[in-house]
Amino acid sequence: MIPRWVAAVAAVGALLVVLPLAAMAARVNWADFWTLITSESSVAALLLSLRTSAVSTLLCLVVGVPLALVLARARFAGIDLLRSLVLVPLVLPPVVGGIALLYTFGRRGLLGESLELAGIQIAFSTAAVVLAQTFVALPFLVISLEGAIRTAGTRYDVVAATLGARPTTVLFRVTLPLVWPGLLSGTVLSFARCLGEFGATITFAGSLQGVTRTLPLEIYLQRETDPDAAVALSFVLVAVAVLVIGLTRRSRSAL
Amino acid sequence: MTGYTHRGRASARIVAAGAVGLLAAGALTACGTGPGTGGTADADDAADRTLTVYAAASLTSTFEQIAEEFEATHDGVDVELSFAGSSDLVAQIQQGAPADVFASADTANMDKIVTDDLQAGTPTDFASNTLMIAVPPGNPAGVASLAGLAGDDVHLVVCAPEVPCGAATERVEEAAGLTFSPVSEEQSVTDVLNKVITGEADAGLVYVTDVRGAGDKVEGIEFPESESAVNVYPIAALERSAEPELAQEFVDAVLGQEGQQVLGDAGFAAP
The missing domain is CATH 3.40.190.10 (Periplasmic binding protein-like II)
Structure with missing residues (x-):
């Protein structure tokens, strides 16, 4: 039973999200829609966004799963501090993230100088976009997965271990399959966050067609001269995000 | 039935409380944005x-x-x-x-x-306003002229053609008969300036006023072709x-x- 006033406030909340999206969709110039979204710069931006988001999500998985496991299970002094620090990008304005990355990986940054000596240049490259996206998206994966691991508990892991399974085997055969829904939703959230990443990218990676200008940057730039193209591309971005989230919902409920 | 009436009243009270809160917030904002001289006597005349x-x-x-x-x-x-x-x-x-x-x-x-x-x-x-070359202090890439920006070994950052400073950059390129291959086309002239200040870029094309405003954080290099792109x-x-x-x-x-x-x-x- 949901109290009526709760439903009423919920409706207001839903409207707050849906109304602006609908208003934007109403402004799309449908007659030229296809031309607008298939221009050379638009396609380049969309492909770059999909490519970098996929790589970044993979990176999030590679480092995020171990991180979530440690945060959920390990016991050591300072773990609470570590958890807070890892989750900082969630509440940080992305521009601040971009500045932080610049002072780490930039040419004169903490690691940048050694990297440049080794012949690796991150500034103004697609790698910088991936780094920025990973930085902002990682907490989404970690927070979803950590919660799932805590909820799942350790009973099955303990049983598997007493039956002689090695820790790595337990991780891949017992722990991760148990938290599969949490892992999936964390992955999707990260991907969606990567797709929408703007502030850190523009601050840290720059903006060049096909190299660092992702879809959000392209939208921001098109707005200067061609608002119709900006709205059309925004619609594409929303559609991709809805599609990704919708597909995961379906595959989750099928489980 | 009575249960519903009761619930209705409760919700009305919550809405009322919310409205009061909004009004209070509005009043506070109104105070906050008022002129700074609000407290002095001459504010009345x-x-x-x-x-x-x-x-x-x-x-x-x-x-x-x-x-x-x-x-x-x-x-x-x-x-x-x-x-x-x-x-x-x-x-x-x-x-x-x-x-x-x-x-x-x-x-x-x-x-x-x-x-x-x-x-x-x-x-x-x-x-x-006209354009000027901005380089980090000490000019690490040794940029001396506009033609020096066209090489691949210089990390050049400019404004995107869609924004005014980028349009000016294109006119300068045309007038000088050069083709730049920038590592980034930024959204605004301040973004270009920042890339130079932080040393990410070896050179950037910004306005004379930006170089002046940045003080000793950048060095400015004038070039004659800037006359072909005067921003009014x-x-x-x-x-x-x-x-x-x-x-x-x-x-x-x-x-x-x-x-x-x-x-x-x-x-x-x-x-």
């Missing part, structure tokens, strides 16, 4: 008036100074400044933002205002202004001797 000025981001320091002088000579007048990219400001004005005066960084954006007939009177040019800044009072006379007075202040002095000191040239 002259009615408190607010003038909202929308100005291009490159005018930030100069317009802050001009507004301060304007407030000093106009009792009870509070000048609210809003700085952003010219095209952002135009979009906001077109959507009905309460601006009294608009100062644009190029004629293209002022033309949009004129097309929509949102100006009061004809826009007047009040300053101009127009200003106009806006038609929907609630304070048309005051708006015109501010425009006059920018065009007047003191305003021109402030702009000149910052590196702006006459229009």
